[in-house]
Amino acid sequence: MTVRVALVTGASSGIGYATALAFARAGYHVIATARRVERLAQLEAAVQALPAPHGDMLTLACDVQNADDVQNAVTQALARFGGLHVLVANAGVGQRGALVDAAWGDIETLLRTNIDGVLHSVRAAAPAMRAGGGGHIIIISSVVYNMVTPYTAAYAASKAFVSSIAAALRLELAADHIAVSDVLVGRTTSEFNQRRLGHSGYSERAARLPRMSAEYVAERLVRASSGRGGRFALRFFDRLIVLGNLLLPGLIGRLAMRQYK
């Protein structure tokens, strides 16, 4: 039986780390990529410590801002494991601060990571999946994708971008038997807040919002990878936020302003 192969970007911490581990536990061969290779070595050790049977893992240094790095990850997946069935385009970074006052370097890094990074990942992975008869692309979006978000506007817009292209890709890639999911992830325990670019303050109100564990998100992504694709949130609370964004954008925007300012 063919072992399925998953490529996870941003696998050195948080959701990506847990997702790479969860795919290996589920028997997938996994290519786990990020820039912090010492963290990837820890991930590899965690896979080795899993009870058998589990999939193999190949870890690779990869900056998703660089199309050649991402293409190399796909090439290595094909060379080592003979195919590619799942992409989790997860690598991402936050940015906070007033749009007109924020450092341009922070906004540029955000856009190059969250937008270019997803485009590079999809454009490298889809041809390999097409050649292999199909696959599933999972794009990590956010509940803020349709939210009015003063002081974290560029981040929310980057998630709106990836959810928008996911909707188009679902149609473009259907004939190639490639399913596409964009997952509206809600607040999750990870290194995201510590590593966010720009203003680092964090409101009491935000700290009280319920969090998911990265492991919970990871299990749901593994399950979703054998589904039909689509746009979905992972818990009732996040579905309420997305609905609130649609029905009461002004109110949600004012609440977000208190949280992010």
Ligand SMILES: NC(=O)c1ccc[n+]([C@@H]2O[C@H](COP(=O)([O-])OP(=O)(O)OC[C@H]3O[C@@H](n4cnc5c(N)ncnc54)[C@H](OP(=O)(O)O)[C@@H]3O)[C@@H](O)[C@H]2O)c1
């Ligand atoms: N945590 C939340 O509450 C939450 C909510 C909604 C959506 N999300 C989304 O979930 C995804 C994962 O975030 P997380 O919460 O797990 O945060 P995290 O712990 O900070 O993980 C972010 C990952 O992205 C990688 N990354 C950042 N820039 C990269 C680059 N240029 N090239 C390659 N990898 C890069 C990091 O690896 P290196 O630095 O080692 O490269 C790290 O592995 C992001 O897309 C984020 O927007 C998170």
